[in-house]
Amino acid sequence: MKKYICPICGYVYDEAKEGVKFEDLPDDWKCPLCGAPKNLFKAEAIEVTKDEIKDEVVESSETKEDLREMSDLEISALCSSLARGCEKQYLDEEKELFTKLANHYKNKAQNKESSDLESLISKINEDLNINYPKARKVAEEKMDRGALRVITWGEKVSAILNSLLSQYQNDKEFTKNTKIYVCDICGFIYVGDEKPEICPICKVPSFKLLEVKRGA
Amino acid sequence: MSKLRAVRNLRICSKDCLCLYVCPTGATDTETGQIDFAKCIGCGACSKACPSGAISMVPYQYPKQQIKDELVITDLNKLIKNKVLEEQIAETIYKNSNDEIEKQLFKSIARANRLMAEDLYREAGYMLPQSKNTKEFLERLLEENKNIELKTDIEKLLNLLECNE
Structure with a gap:
């Protein structure tokens, strides 16, 4: 008898209590708490060690990027983030101005890459397999708890997006x-x-x- | 901490109106439900009297934001680059689709990616609108921008947001 844990919300599926083996649950079974699909669940015994991420990735961190090279989309996301920051401080005029800038740069942005489902899925997988683990390792070394927080949340949301897209590939009307x-x-x-x-x-x-x- | 001002959380306010009775300057009697910041002197009487805890006191000046390591910023920026592209791809699929079920899903995915990119920026050195990083970002935008209307808006922001570093 094993326990299976939801990586999103931590819900535990205990085979001993449920009386049904996890593998015997239907493929469309979902986490009763958060709706995460069955294939994201991990058996309790398996633990991924941090060492699995190769050391070389940390060393290869590039030097500081020139911020002048921000794309229009990045400028837009930064402006909408700052708009939210102003909203939290009840700075209405500032919020509106940042929102206006965010919209301007979003509309200005050109489609540079192919905009199909495959490239979307491959980018999300690049984040899940390379970018998040690498960022986590660096944030742990630098003991940056805020960065670890955003990495953990983003990694979970990306895993959900990935699974939604594979469900969509199987059934466009799921x-x-x-x-x-x-x-x-x-x-x-x-x-x-x-x-x-x-x-x-x-x-x-x-x-x-x-x-x-x-x-x- | 310097001068404070009272703000009302409209979701919590249960209209018991004790703030009206205790405010010495009549700053709380607005039609919008928000406090008139021009009249508020930051005494905190409304916040103490409010039975639903809907009024909090916020500062005009914030402490400096946490300093971030360059290596952390580099990796978070890499994630941001992908998240905004993922948003763009999802949005393009949304726009090109005629199917309402598909549109709904990809609109949600686009929104999720934008939210993740915004959140990453907060941890990549842009937590506070009043930070030096934000100021320098706005100055660069001003320099590079040719659109007169946007230039005016950026200048307004630079004037309104007093840098705290």
């Missing part, structure tokens, strides 16, 4: 009969009718999980 919510804090996507009480990733109360309506 969300046909359910609602979709996006956590306005961390970006967690919940596919299902009743959203969880708190976001399973960042733990914000459910009112910040916003429904994305169809046809809107």
Whole structure:
């Protein structure tokens, strides 16, 4: 008998208690707490050690990038992030100005790369397999708890996106009969009718999980 | 910490209106529900009297943000580069689709990626709008931009946000 753990919210599926082997659960079985698909679950015994990430990746960190080379999209994301920062401080005028800048640069941005599903999936996998583990290693070495926080949340959200896209590849209408919510804090996507009480990733109360309506 | 001002969390405010009775300057009687920052003297009477805990006192000046290591910033920037591209691809799929189910999913994915990119920037040296990093970023934008209207907006921001470093 084994235990299987949801990597998103930590829910434990205990075969001994449930009386059904994890592998015998149907493929479309989902985490009862956060909706994470079955294939993301990991058996409790397996532990990934940090050493598995090769040392060379840390050493190869490039020198400081010239910030002047920010793309229009990056400028837009930084401006919308600063708009949120102003909103939190109740600085309404500043928030509006940053939002305006963010929209301007977003509209100005050109499509440089191929915009198909395959390239989206390959980029997400690049993040999950290379960029997040590498960033985590550096953040651990530098003892940057804030960076570790954003890496942990982002890694979990990216894993969810990856699994949603593979479900979509199998069945283009897999969300046909359910609602979709996006956590306005961390970006967690919940596919299902009743959203969880708190976001399973960042733990914000459910009112910040916003429904994305169809046809809107 | 320097001067404070009262702000009201409109989601929590239960309209018990004790702030109206205790405010010495009439800063809390606005139609929008938010406090009139021009009238607020930062005495904190409303915050203490509020039975629902909807009013908090926030500073005008914030302490300096945490210093980030260059190596951490480099790796977070690499993630940001991908997240904004992922947002763009998802948005293009959204725009090119005629299917409402597909549109809904890819709109959600685009939004999730934007939120992750924004969050990464906060940990990559841009936590505070009043930071030196933000100021230098805005100055670079001003320098590179030719659009008069945007230049005016960037100048406004530089004037409004007093740098705390």
